[in-house]
Amino acid sequence: xxxxxFGPPAAGKGTQAKKLVGERGFIQLSTGDMLRAARSSGxxxxxxxxxxxDSGSLVSDEVVISLIEEQLAKNPKVxxxxxxxxxxxxxxxxxxxxxxxxxGQKVDVVIRLKVxxxxxxxxxxxxxxxxxxxxxxxEAFKKRLVAxxxxxxxxxxxxxxxxxxxxxxxxADVETVSASIARILDATLAQKAK
Ligand code: AMP
Numbered sequence: 016x017x018x019x020x021f022g023p024p025a026a027g028k029g030t031q032a033k034k035l036v037g038e039r040g041f042i043q044l045s046t047g048d049m050l051r052a053a054r055s056s057g058x059x060x061x062x063x064x065x066x067x068x069d070s071g072s073l074v075s076d077e078v079v080i081s082l083i084e085e086q087l088a089k090n091p092k093v094x095x096x097x098x099x100x101x102x103x104x105x106x107x108x109x110x111x112x113x114x115x116x117x118x119g120q121k122v123d124v125v126i127r128l129k130v131x132x133x134x135x136x137x138x139x140x141x142x143x144x145x146x147x148x149x150x151x152x153x154e155a156f157k158k159r160l161v162a163x164x165x166x167x168x169x170x171x172x173x174x175x176x177x178x179x180x181x182x183x184x185x186x187a188d189v190e191t192v193s194a195s196i197a198r199i200l201d202a203t204l205a206q207k208a209k
Contacts (some may be wrong), residue, residue: 016041016095016204017120019102021170022128023163024156025139026185027192027201032099033126035195041095044086046079046103052116071148072159073166080189082112087114091120098122103167108174124203125174128185131159 018041020028032043050068053061064074066137083101090096102108115121136156143151150159183195 016200016207017098017115017123018095018200018203019098019122019174019176021125021180022130023132023135023167024159025142026128026130027189028099028196030189031037031192031196032195033074034189035095035097035100035200037200039094042086042090042093042098043099044101045099046082046085046101047099049082049086050074056199064188069155071131071150071155072140072160073162075095076104076110077107079103080107080114084114087118102170103163106167113171122174122177123207124181124199125179126171126199127171127180127182128192129182129184131141150201150206203205 018035020032022028029043029045029048032045034159035041036043044167050061050064054068055061055064060078067074079101083098085098098111111122136153137149139156140153142148143153143156149155171180174201183192183199185192187195
């Protein structure tokens with residue numbers, strides 16, 4: 016099962032992905048988490064992407080695609096992958112299709128968490144106060160929303176055209192959102208088993 020959790024930054028994708036890891040034994044592939052890990056390890060890659068991330072811009076397709084390919088290759092026998100924060104551009108989506116196709120797989124379903132932008136700004140302001148992530152500062156966060164709207168949102172059309180897009184209310188509480196995701200996943204698994 017290959018599931019993309021789709022939505023703007025701070026929509027709750029990471030929270031939901033972590034719940035699915037616990038409940039279903041899926042592997043979460045969050046390019047944001049991978050890049051943050053690279054930064055804390057002090058690697059060359061981490062140093063290269065630090066300023067770009069802090070400014071709220073996207074790092075290059077090439078970098079995130081190779082991070083994802085590495086993880087796909089490392090985990091050939093997993094129950095499912097949850098892509099969280101990837102793909103974020105059309106070339107990333109194309110590369111993902113190609114990588115999955117090499118092992119006879121595909122993106123099965125894309126679940127979009129719909130949220131309103133003002134609510135996101137409020138959520139992020141609180142997260143900035145609590146956690147102090149540099150890219151949560153109001154200016155960087157606005158840039159992340161701009162990047163989402165210009166580079167990532169076009170993927171909605173792509174996946175909807177492929178009949179893979181499901182939309183849920185990301186403003187509901189965490190448990191309600193999880194229940195909606197569970198229903199979609201169960202239906203997708205049932206369809207796959209046919
Ligand atoms: P996230 O935690 O997913 O919001 O990611 C934090 C930051 O990492 C983003 O603002 C980007 O700078 C970078 N990043 C994460 N995933 C991607 C991606 N798929 N493509 C490009 N940049 C990414």
